[in-house]
Amino acid sequence: MKIVVLLKQTFDTEAKISLDAGGRINRQGVNLIINPYDEYAVEEALRLKEKHGGEVTVVSVGEAQVQDALRQALAMGADKAVLVSPDGVEVDEYSTAVILAKAVARQEYDIVLAGWRAIDDGSAQVAARVAEILGLPMVNMVTKLEVNGGRAVATREIEGGVEVVEVPLPAVITAQKGLNEPRYPSMKGIMQAKKKPLEKLGLSDLGLDPAQAAPKVKILQYFLPAARAAGKILPGEPAEAAAALAKALREEAKVI
């Protein structure tokens, strides 16, 4: 079974966000990780390979430092990686999806796994766009996956419950928390990862003219939220404080 995973490198969830002199998100000194949902996707790919045999390819669009995230996926057990650099061209979710779809189309695949959302500036749409471009059915926010006889049966999270959906392969499946617990790379895995193929491509290698991947949206401004004003600590014994809180919520904050 040939499995492709779409992997984005994101800021660490602890990262403090500031703006640089140009008013953009400051990327200096920020710890970078594999997007947590994509880590579930990598893990699921490895489990599918362990069960059905085959090969796992991780694909990413990003700059050179994304190699670290790809090496980490290789160390977990993926077989090869592809990094497409947009060469400094401005991209949005549409552009990213166009580039990813081109890169995936060069691979053989029975299933494409992705995260349901990137936790940085992600907007839960790249995977769906890739599915549309490749003409593949998709199941979003999956917490359990079984693949058998050319079909995938996926349990997905919906409001107030879950839904079990079956699709024919090849398909795009996006991972939600709960799908699995990602493994840590072993020492041996880390050593092996250094020798595994990591292909670096530019847009022209994919036969893409930057105009074909031109963004649909335009960013006007980044800004930081206003700090919250200091709050009020309600003094006294628990019962006293609780009574004062109920009163404040009703009379002062007017929220109950």
Add this chain to the structure above:
Amino acid sequence: MSGIWVYAEQRNGQFKKVTLELLSAGRKLADRLQQELCAVLPGKGVAGLAGTLGEYGADKVYVLEADALEHYTTDGYTNAVTALVQEHRPFAFLLGCTVLGRDLAAHVAQRLNTGLFTDCTALELEDGQLVFTRPIYAGKAFVKGVCPEARPVMATVRPNVLSVDPPQAGRTAQVVQVAPQVGEIRQTVKEVVRQESTRPELTEADIIVSGGRGMKGPENFKLLEELADVMGAAVGASRAAVDAGWVPHSMQVGQTGKTVSPVLYIACGISGAIQHLAGMSSSKCIVAINKDPEAPIFKVADYGIVGDLFEVLPVLAQEVKKLKEEG
């Protein structure tokens, strides 16, 4: 390229609150642009709901009725909605940022080769352009953007951030029945399991009572449920409580859980890690109950009680009940 379109999301004949929020915001935009406000209502046996959409401001309701649309499937809804949008070419198409809205919007946007802003917390009209604001890095920053050329301009809007204007009894919308182009549906829904709850949906709730590791065990969530029930609130949790297996992941609030913006958020036994704050810091009023005065949650709280939640919660439930009974 005219018309403000709103996706009308309903379940069991009940509209999502965010649909009404979008109609109120859409009505104002439509008036300023002198365009029509249209609602798109797919499903089975839903035509009778069109009246409500009219009362909340829609000029026209496109009803897409088919057996195949009884349950949401990505393909069925994407096919039907895309075909309708392609036929009428509206200026803007807005959906709620719900599980359904997110999935549908992304697929439709790609089919239409247009841009999409997701999880928006504001939209404004500036020089005839719609400017969208959305949180990034889990609310640690915001971005404003436009979709300069591609049409329709598409966005999903976070539930609970826009206000609902009162409905106008007797106001009616023109109802247009459309035979939907459902096409091939590759997703087969085998089973739907819902825990029917009497409490509101977490992402739509006006009040949320949340518990963390300080709850000490699953049985103690009863204390939160009791408080939630007197307040008409939903119950949430931190990741620590979810990872301990006390409550399901669907209750998790935070960067890898749900993003919520209720009027009131009560955090009990939650330290206030940055990943938790990411999911709830846009709440209008935040209350923290924690025995550690140094807990970071107090930095974002409007009201705090430094104390043992097991002593505070039962009294708080009683006091709120008393106030409610007094009216």
